Amino acid sequence: MKEKEIIALSNVVLDYPRKTKGVGLLREILTGRVKRKSRAERWFRALDGINLSINKGEVVGIIGANGSGKSTLLRVMAGIYAPDEGEIKINGRPTLLAGVGTGFQQDLTGRENIRLQSSIYGRSKSETHELEEDVIEFSGIREFIDDPIRTYSAGMKARLGFAIISSLNPEILLLDEVMSVGDYEFRKKSRARIEELVKGDATVVIVSHSKSILNNLCSKVYAIDNGSVMTHGDIDEAFEFYESDKA
Amino acid sequence: MGGENDVLEFKAELPFLTAPLRMAKNALNHRQLLKHFVARDLKIRYHNSIIGYGWSVLEPLALTVTFYILFSILSEDQDPFRPLTILLGILSWSLFAKILATGTTSLQRNSSLIQRVYFPRELFIFSKTGFQIVQLMLSLLVIIPLLIHYQLQPTSSLLLLPCAIGLISMFGMGLAFFTSILQTKARDIEHIVAISLRISFYLSPVFYPLEMITGGRVPEQYIGYYLIINPMATFITMVRSAFTDAPLNIPQENILITVVLTMAIFWIGSIFFMRRERKAVKFL
Incomplete structure (x- = not known):
């Protein structure tokens, strides 16, 4: 390298x-006509x-x-x-940013989800602690942060999801068409956040x-x-x- | 943050004879995440339920009462600790059954997570196992009144308990390493597992003592085979002896075979899992 x-x-x-x-496969087995498919047919x-x-x-x-x-x-x-x-x-x-706002635990609170997601992305306890406040601030849902996620609207979930991933400060950021989450105001904010990440020293693939x-x-x-x-x-x-x- | 020297390399083929060691290392490196997964499962389990913790002991207790009544009517032989025997059997069995059942579906259930972020996938099976062990510990609290009632003092036999829990977990995980991978390709596996578990529940000494099988009703020459193909028979008996201090009544070479077999299943399973998981997740 x-x-x-x-x-x-x-x-x-x-x-x-x-x-x-x-069912197709079951029918083939029952009628004894199992077709051996070539590798090119299966993949x-x-x-x-x-x-x-x-x-x-x-x-x-x-x-x-x-x-x-x-x-x-x-x-x-x-x-x-x-x-x-x-x-x-x-x-x-590497940190992949795709499908924002999915993968939350519905019965856990916003705060608990921040901690869980942060550890899923391999952040240590102290790193998680540091990023928690930043996420709450950026997502703009401080009022509801201790409510269970299932009470959130789709937009709130997307904002929280974006806030978490963009706060992870990844060295390598992989972005999969995520520029448009939330309302106009939040979109502007997230666009700025991405530009900030991109202009920092992170390596980015979009x-x-x-x-x-x-x-x-x-x-x-x-x-x-x-x-x-x-x-x-x-x-x-x-x-x-x-x-x-x-x- | 990753240091300068940690280079991730993803090659098509990897040698994995040291699979259990790698898994142990992965678990250690991700212990924070494992803790979070177990805590999440506990929180979700007891969220929004009025009795909460009660539910995890109510089911084994209800089953125990049922089998106790059934046995008092049907069986003439006298087991001095019958409720305790049944309860410990059910708790040990459900540790095994739930590790295997939840382990089997663990990759499939977490598909959205798997497609977003990489961490060693065996952590899903480890965290389910950790959760079940915590559940067992909580449930074991209900036997304290029974121990007091029978005036059973803790003896050195109690050391059998952690051994048995370790072996049951290894056995369940070893099998789940296979079934979880197969489940990604064919969703039939979870049903096969469920049926097999139901059948082996009755074939294992869960609600009856092992002596009912070894005590003369089954021809002598088959008992050795029975103990080999059913490691749970030995493990459940170990859990019971841990509290009642009764002798195991299992030939030593049979115990040895069972332990070696369990370790072999875990070892081969971990190799299978590590070699296959990268391909298997494409089917999610």
């Missing part, structure tokens, strides 16, 4: 299972030989059509899926469809299609590919 390199993917291949199960290739190298402090955008493998790539970087072939090295602790967001924040943008990286990091080149591909 090179000195400044913080994320390195070499020839990363990831297969994803196709879902063919249930599809979500990532097909990805090579990427991201340096410390860089802000990298990834653009691509739906189903091109963007989110899967982010999950591989977060360590959620292990590559089937190839290798990935990450020098630090997956988005929005040209303006990527243009504003990123120093490099890659276009991906069918599980492969198609461009070389140049922003205009990536947008050009993305738009030609869509047409």
